[in-house]
Amino acid sequence: MMLTTESNGYDEARLGFQRRDPHRPAVIFPVTSTAEVEDAVRYATDHDLRIAVQAAGHGLNAGMDGGVLIATGAFNGVRVDADRKTAWVEAGATWRDVIEATTPYGLAPLSGSLPGVGAISYTLGGGLGLMARRHGYAADHVRRIELITPDGVRRNAEDDPDLFWALRGGGGNFGVVTGIEIDLFDVPTLYGGSLYFDFTEYPDAAEVWREWTRTVPEEVTSAVAIVPIPDIPPVPAPLRGKYIAQLQLAILGSGGEDLIKPLRAIGQPVLDTVGELSYAESGKIFAEPERPDSYRSRNVLLSDLDPKALATLPDLAGPDASSMSVIGIRHLGGALSRPPAVPNAVGHREAAYALTVLQPGEADRAEQYRTILEPWREITVGRLLNFTFAVLSSDELREAFDPGDYDRLLELKRRYDPDGRLLANHQL
Numbered sequence: 001m002m003l004t005t006e007s008n009g010y011d012e013a014r015l016g017f018q019r020r021d022p023h024r025p026a027v028i029f030p031v032t033s034t035a036e037v038e039d040a041v042r043y044a045t046d047h048d049l050r051i052a053v054q055a056a057g058h059g060l061n062a063g064m065d066g067g068v069l070i071a072t073g074a075f076n077g078v079r080v081d082a083d084r085k086t087a088w089v090e091a092g093a094t095w096r097d098v099i100e101a102t103t104p105y106g107l108a109p110l111s112g113s114l115p116g117v118g119a120i121s122y123t124l125g126g127g128l129g130l131m132a133r134r135h136g137y138a139a140d141h142v143r144r145i146e147l148i149t150p151d152g153v154r155r156n157a158e159d160d161p162d163l164f165w166a167l168r169g170g171g172g173n174f175g176v177v178t179g180i181e182i183d184l185f186d187v188p189t190l191y192g193g194s195l196y197f198d199f200t201e202y203p204d205a206a207e208v209w210r211e212w213t214r215t216v217p218e219e220v221t222s223a224v225a226i227v228p229i230p231d232i233p234p235v236p237a238p239l240r241g242k243y244i245a246q247l248q249l250a251i252l253g254s255g256g257e258d259l260i261k262p263l264r265a266i267g268q269p270v271l272d273t274v275g276e277l278s279y280a281e282s283g284k285i286f287a288e289p290e291r292p293d294s295y296r297s298r299n300v301l302l303s304d305l306d307p308k309a310l311a312t313l314p315d316l317a318g319p320d321a322s323s324m325s326v327i328g329i330r331h332l333g334g335a336l337s338r339p340p341a342v343p344n345a346v347g348h349r350e351a352a353y354a355l356t357v358l359q360p361g362e363a364d365r366a367e368q369y370r371t372i373l374e375p376w377r378e379i380t381v382g383r384l385l386n387f388t389f390a391v392l393s394s395d396e397l398r399e400a401f402d403p404g405d406y407d408r409l410l411e412l413k414r415r416y417d418p419d420g421r422l423l424a425n426h427q428l
């Protein structure tokens with residue numbers, strides 16, 4: 001099936017989660033199989049059109065005008081091999097689809113904060129998940145990748161070690177991925193959730209979290225979000241209109257309650273959702289909104305967290321909710337700092353924290369990025385593309401990778417997509 005601008009369902013098929021600058025394609029192929037992806041790529045090549053791919057649509061940075069949009073949302077099967085602890089994940093599957101398939105076996109993927117995010121793009125971009133400090137990046141646990149390159153050829157990426165290296169961290173730049181095989185992990189339960197502290201009452205909440213991250217084992221993956229909360233439903237009543245430090249916690253194994261005692265000692269949270277969860281409930285940890293929205297963001301990877309700069313963040317980020325930024329800081333290290341068994345393009349394993357400044361809405365507030373990020377410049381080691389919702393310059397893109405790797409990726413882009421037909425959210 002092919003949709004044109006005149007077809008019923010055109011808008012539904014082109015709009016994803018990110019509503020800022022959506023795709024305006026000439027035609028859309030809503031695919032459900034590898035053969036249909038091949039047809040769509042062939043159509044684009046025959047008509048000399050560009051190609052964009054959209055799964056759940058969280059990662060879109062610049063909409064494509066004209067061209068062929070391959071909408072993979074309904075190509076979302078997941079096959080679990082419980083004995084090998086792997087899953088074959090089709091192009092459009094979200095983490096929710098994967099988790100639903102793996103939960104009956106007590107197995108879990110290396111998914112992230114929001115289950116509605118597309119599993120393929122998340123993984124191609126590295127993939128920083130809820131068990132990241134224990135198991136590393138999602139891209140570190142990919143066994144096979146099948147794709148259709150822009151010349152219309154179906155390939156197994158493992159047959160070319162360069163291509164397999166590039167896809168795991170280098171994003172959707174080299175072809176339309178039709179499926180990947182990923183590792184699964186035994187996770188009967190998680191201890192996790194969020195402690196929401198009112199900043200006005202507990203201005204040192206983020207600092208206590210920073211200190212705490214220096215003491216925790218790899219079983220603990222955590223983050224803090226500094227969020228001015230609007231005074232509107234559906235926000236839970238206790239949070240409305242408050243400036244919050246949300247401590248987001250995911251702890252594997254037993255002993256979680258003891259481990260978080262220093263955080264509970266901060267004081268009385270406005271809301272406390274921490275407890276035992278099944279992995280199927282893991283979306284409750286960050287409790288991010290599921291409704292489509294417009295947003296932009298910038299991210300930096302840091303070698304440390306400077307307590308002085310940390311203390312200034314609440315003032316710089318808000319607290320006026322109409323022009324606010326949401327600041328998220330994730331604790332890295334542990335398995336994230338170790339290279340995977342099969343090398344990949346994920347960069348900057350030396351980073352200790354990832355800091356993201358997210359600006360909701362349609363306005364660009366470049367000045368606000370500058371004021372917030374400037375104090376961190378000296379300890380910035382790179383950037384994480386999955387948390388960057390903006391069109392980056394080539395110099396900025398280069399900073400996402402280890403020295404030399406950006407040029408190697410460019411060389412592979414030229415080899416597999418010499419006409420630059422495939423548009424990725426972070427285009428090489």
Ligand SMILES: Cc1cc2nc3c(=O)[nH]c(=O)nc-3n(C[C@H](O)[C@H](O)[C@H](O)COP(=O)(O)OP(=O)(O)OC[C@H]3O[C@@H](n4cnc5c(N)ncnc54)[C@H](O)[C@@H]3O)c2cc1C
Pocket residue numbers: 016053054055056057058059060061072091092111112113114116117118119120121122123125126127128129171172173175176177178288386387423424425426
């Ligand atoms: C609320 C929220 C929470 C998030 N949490 C996390 C997190 O915890 N950890 C993390 O690492 N990231 C996280 N992300 C980032 C997320 O992983 C990226 O935005 C990712 O690109 C989203 O994938 P998608 O399928 O939803 O997006 P889409 O917009 O559908 O895809 C993004 C891009 O990926 C490429 N692409 C998609 N499918 C294919 C394919 N089959 N073949 C080739 N290229 C393809 C295309 O270039 C496309 O433009 C989060 C994002 C949001 C909005």
